[in-house]
Amino acid sequence: xxxxxxxxxxxxxxxxxxxxxxxxxSDEIGNAVLLIEGDLPIELEVKARRAEGNCxxxxxxxxxxxxxxx
Amino acid sequence: MTTVxxxxxxxxxxxxxxxxxxxxxDEIRESECPIAHTERWSGSxxxxxxxxxxxxxxxxxVFTSRMILVTxxxxxxxxxxxxxxxxxxxxxxxxxxxxHRRLILPFFAPQAVAKYEQGTRxxxxxxxxxFIDSGTADAAADYAQQIPVRVIATMLGVPTDMSDEFTSWxxxxxxxxxxxxxxxxxxxxxxxxxFRVQIDDRKANPREDDLITTLLNSEVDGQKVPExxxxxxxxxxxxxxxxxxxxxxxxxxxxxxxxxxxxxxxRADPELWPTAVEELLRAYAPVTxxxxxxxDIEFQGCPMREGDRILMSFPAANRDPRQFENPDQVILDRExxxxxxxxxxxxxxxxxxxxxxxxxxxxxxxxxxxxxxxLVDPAEVTWAGGQVRGPRKCAVVF
Numbered sequence: 347x348x349x350x351x352x353x354x355x356x357x358x359x360x361x362x363x364x365x366x367x368x369x370x371x372s373d374e375i376g377n378a379v380l381l382i383e384g385d386l387p388i389e390l391e392v393k394a395r396r397a398e399g400n401c402x403x404x405x406x407x408x409x410x411x412x413x414x415x416x
Numbered sequence: 417m418t419t420v421x422x423x424x425x426x427x428x429x430x431x432x433x434x435x436x437x438x439x440x441x442d443e444i445r446e447s448e449c450p451i452a453h454t455e456r457w458s459g460s461x462x463x464x465x466x467x468x469x470x471x472x473x474x475x476x477x478v479f480t481s482r483m484i485l486v487t488x489x490x491x492x493x494x495x496x497x498x499x500x501x502x503x504x505x506x507x508x509x510x511x512x513x514x515x516h517r518r519l520i521l522p523f524f525a526p527q528a529v530a531k532y533e534q535g536t537r538x539x540x541x542x543x544x545x546x547f548i549d550s551g552t553a554d555a556a557a558d559y560a561q562q563i564p565v566r567v568i569a570t571m572l573g574v575p576t577d578m579s580d581e582f583t584s585w586x587x588x589x590x591x592x593x594x595x596x597x598x599x600x601x602x603x604x605x606x607x608x609x610x611f612r613v614q615i616d617d618r619k620a621n622p623r624e625d626d627l628i629t630t631l632l633n634s635e636v637d638g639q640k641v642p643e644x645x646x647x648x649x650x651x652x653x654x655x656x657x658x659x660x661x662x663x664x665x666x667x668x669x670x671x672x673x674x675x676x677x678x679x680x681x682x683r684a685d686p687e688l689w690p691t692a693v694e695e696l697l698r699a700y701a702p703v704t705x706x707x708x709x710x711x712d713i714e715f716q717g718c719p720m721r722e723g724d725r726i727l728m729s730f731p732a733a734n735r736d737p738r739q740f741e742n743p744d745q746v747i748l749d750r751e752x753x754x755x756x757x758x759x760x761x762x763x764x765x766x767x768x769x770x771x772x773x774x775x776x777x778x779x780x781x782x783x784x785x786x787x788x789x790x791l792v793d794p795a796e797v798t799w800a801g802g803q804v805r806g807p808r809k810c811a812v813v814f
Contacts, residue, residue: 357764358521358525358764360768361753361754364694365690372526372527375518375521376524399752399753400694400754402754402756402760403474403760403761404754
């Protein structure tokens with residue numbers, strides 16, 4: 347599982363960081379920063395889904411398909 | 417509200433509506449037309465569905481922030497020395513909104529507001545010291561009301577012993593002032609006079625690590641920011657940072673007083689706090705913001721005209737069953753909670769991280785020292801409403 351964060355859609359609610367502090371942090375102005383790029387450790391998958399489900403701007407998406415390497 | 421049709425004649429200042437707005441919102445939301453309209457108070461639209469309210473918040477070019485209060489400003493506000501002073505960035509539209517907001521956000525990031533946690537906890541403990549031996553307190557007036565005003569004063573670098581004056585000015589603008597233009601203007605002038613003196617003081621005596629000094633020295637595109645911007649930010653921080661958070665703390669205590677099982681859950685499992693705070697923010701979102709329609713449009717079948725006012729009732733959005741399962745139930749471990757207590761889009765409440773810190777610390781400190789408490793008389797609890805809804809008198813015994 348991988349997580350994508352749309353930085354243009356994020357407006358700094360910080361609800362992802364509350365739901366999954368291992369996965370999301372804050373930049374200088376309080377917008378979200380994705381802390382783990384690429385495949386997640388399996389134990390963080392539940393928290394990743396929780397972060398996705400708590401974002402009012404729908405800036406977080408979860409991807410489970412294998413990454414296509416061109 | 418019982419005698420009028422809420423679809424065409426709602427009144428957000430009606431006493432029954434303030435006491436319990438949710439049945440009216442539900443009725444509008446579940447009808448064929450989930451966007452109500454009224455001619456009262458110079459007219460406004462009232463959408464009630466989550467998706468519509470979020471769309472309005474995100475479409476800031478159509479739904480502008482030229483007017484964010486539900487009633488028009490007093491005529492004389494546009495005159496005199498303070499005519500240019502607004503409340504940026506809440507009253508700003510792009511492109512200015514971007515730098516108006518960019519300059520203040522670093523003060524409100526989670527890592528920046530963390531330094532206020534211990535001081536807030538000490539303050540809460542001092543307030544509780546004042547009434548704990550009596551076995552009774554007004555959870556709204558003696559506790560909730562006293563907290564955010566002091567935190568904001570600390571942040572602004574102004575004396576906390578002015579708290580009663582600050583509180584009365586904020587109520588003058590947002591509580592009494594919405595339906596009384598004279599009080600609204602007088603209160604606005606008191607706030608702006610006060611911060612005029614503070615700004616002059618910081619110019620003469622710059623301070624280290626001081627918000628007003630830092631803002632005065634800020635530059636945008638190589639130019640110092642105009643003073644009316646700094647003046648406006650001070651105005652905003654006081655107006656937006658006091659009765660909103662106080663309402664949220666008060667409403668949460670009102671809820672907990674009636675739900676001892678929730679108090680027990682929070683005592684037994686401290687890991688519940690992060691979701692519990694978000695859930696209380698969802699269920700008792702205090703703020704309704706207004707927008708002004710920029711040009712004639714049709715929105716969800718409603719013919720909106722340039723200059724129309726539209727209300728974003730975050731309390732209504734947060735109780736929409738299309739978005740939240742069992743929306744009227746407080747579920748402390750609610751897993752998916754895209755609540756919009758702090759709005760959405762580019763105007764997301766700048767102080768949200770500070771507000772949730774204050775709410776969490778206020779509730780944790782209260783429950784640590786007053787684990788069991790209940791309302792003296794539910795019928796005696798009084799609420800303020802309009803654009804900020806929360807209890808103003810809430811006597812409890814323990």
